[in-house]
Amino acid sequence: MYTGNLNNLILNSDSYKTSHWLQYPPGSEYMSSYVEARKGSHDVLFFGLQAFIKEYLQAPITMAHIDEAEAVITAHGLPFNRTGWQRLVEKHDGFLPVRIQAVPEGSIVPVSNVVCQIVNTDPEFYWLPSYLETALLRAIWYPSTVASLSYFCKNVIKAALQKSADSVDALPFKLHDFGARGGSSMETIALGSLANLVNFSGTDSMTALVAASRWYDMDKDMPAFSIPAAEHSTMTAWGRQRETQAYDNMLEQFGGAGNTVAVVSDSYDLWNAIDNIWGDALKNKVETMGGTLVIRPDSGNPAEVVCEALQRLTARFGATTNSKGYKILPDYVRLIQGDGINPQSIGKILDTVMAAGFSADNVTFGMGGGLLQQVNRDTMSWAMKASAICIDGEWSDIFKDPITSQAKRSKKGRLALIKRADDSLETIKEDALKDPAENLLQDVFVDGKLLVDESLTTIRERTGW
Template identity: 75%
Template sequence: MYTSNLNNLILNSDSYKTSHWVQYPSGSEYLSSYIEARKGDYDVVFFGLQAFIKEYLSTPITHQDIDEAEMVIQAHGLTFNRAGWERLVDKHGGYLPLRIEAIPEGSIVPVSNVVCQIINTDPEFYWLPSYIETALLRAIWYPSTVASVSHYCKNIIRQALEKSADNTESLTFRLHDFGSRGASSQESVALGSLAHLVNFAGTDSMTALVAASRWYQMDKDMPAFSIPAAEHSTMTAWGRDGETAGFANMIEQFGGAGKSFSVVSDSYDLWNAIDNIWGGSLKDDVKNMGGTLVIRPDSGDPAKVVREALERLAVKFGTTVNSKGYKVLPDYVRVIQGDGISPQGLSKIIDVVMKAGFSADNVTFGMGGGLLQQVNRDTMSWAMKASAISINGIWKDIYKDPITSRSKRSKKGRLALIKHSNGQLKTIKADELTAESDNLLRNVYVDGKLLIDESLTIIRERAGW
């Protein structure tokens, strides 16, 4: 029985790819493919390619990888291109003879534009660009989709703060990542939570901090922060009759000037917790502790619960009216809603809160499954398609144009991305580039070498941090 290796790049593909090397026309030399998000509700925030290159393309393929792959693939019932892979090891030292060019990470582009393009640099390996489609497309679509959803949410919150708050200084802490436990794997957390940090600086996914250091040069600067927070187990451990004591313990442990902490307050009766504990027996302690208590509801209809929580807190603690004419709770008490948050739900909550006269400044959000898990390749219709092939020295455009689905029509030719003088981005054929037009696609990986290695800080700035 064979021993499988998850890091064997030859096996990091779809089964049907193993037979494609004999399916291309005789004389095939170069194959150019591109990646795009074909459609969707969000602009693309491109992210994740650098992580993939460092993790998977920086280590050469070995003869041991070939032996293992042959054993698996032939037992799987498929043909195996042993000669091709051995030639790759012998001629190129196991490094992939590919050129990958892409837009800079953190770039924001409309859907239906090229964001990445790949071509082989050695005509013997015309079959290679398509072979790594599975791994490369997955490496881009997932973190880019999370970054795009996160950026969309950031714009919703920004607009709400601009309309209802005195300033937007707290924007990067307004959407906290709660998604670690709900993600499909640790690598999903590493990529997805890190993608969220392109836009925000709040996370409870410590794996993202490791990922930032591993892939994006954040070994010295801390890219994100969190605060002490209660969960139901720590609160219910005090028993129903001891809920007040449990809350008081949180103030004692974590209160203080300049400090913030969060307490889930709906283990039994949220309204009793607000009216009679936080706003009753512990009211003076909350007012005088010097920090900020963040009350967390965790059940019910989010919009209704948040609005009523704010209204009840306003009765107990009072409000002031800011320069925009919206009510703001005292600095020492706020609300965080982390249950059932989606981009659409987030917008609804903010609308309800502001219609009730409260500033968006009163509320922070936590997003879990809606951020990291409730996305898939179809969320933005990501695809990698071959668009040009060189056969016997002659380039020709190739494309798909299914009569049954015009939305799946693919682009033709070797591509470039340019910015018009009006600021609009457009995908064109590379041979249409002029001296005045600057191709936004740039070489990132060539023949085993990562050519651009950027920090998360630079990527954040590009994304409008």
């Protein structure tokens, strides 16, 4: 009877894959497949492959895995390639005879270009690359999609800061990850929150810190930071009549020179909180505590609420005009908007704020479900497709070209990614390379060995951090 081992790589696949070794042409020796995001409104920021390899591909397949898989798969009603898996243990000590190439993690690649490619290195295992599709594609599409969305948001915020702020130095902390409670699993958060940290340095997902140490060599350096912050339970626990005391307690507990504290302020009446509590009863303490109070609205139309909140804060605390001609609140008070945030709403909020004459530097964003959970494989149309097969020593291009959807047409042949003279990237056939060194796809994993092991710091630098 099977034991329910979620780390059994043989069972980390779609059920129908177990019958595919019987479906390829006689004489099949090598199969090459590639991964791409077929379409999307922004570029791919490639991320997550190293995490997958470290977690799942460096440990060998064992006879115990094979026995368990056979029990599950045959009871499931499908054929099981026991001979093939046993030969993998006998010939390769259970390590996968495959070559995985990919662009360096942190690379920015336009959609519809190859970012990863896999081929078997032993002709006896022609069936293995496609068998790994389920796990490999999933390992790439999710963290790469989150990293790509996060990178898009970073550029939107950066452009707003360049237009309306004296400096973009605060950019790494302008999008804070609020998504830990909204993800579908702890591994989702580990991968997704970590993907956001390629672009930003603020998170409330402690799982991402563990993941950064486990997979991306950040055991000595802290990759992200957070601050003391209120939630509605800690504010409403004081009751409506003691709302002022609840806020005062936050300043007493966490205020002080150089400190930043965030307080959700819409439990009852945000405008009363700004006008009469923060801007009157606690005004002197806010101004003199030496740190920064970050007020958090958490309901209503985000663009309208943020804009009105800035106007009310200006009426109570004043504002100066920066070198770009935009109003900036005193350093001791700011806003963070964490409700209703997604790539589209960030731009709308910033446009509204700047149209009202305020600098984007007044506002920070918190993003949860819109960052980590409101994505799927179709967000960027990710796919892994077989593109070449070697039968009896001869390579042939293979592809799909459905008459009912040209968007699903796949690429042909063994592929390479090159940089053209104008610095644009292009996917070409590998045999069209003038110089193998031009290929931006590099060997990452070969025959059970991880060949590239990079830190999150290195990956960040590749994005232009």
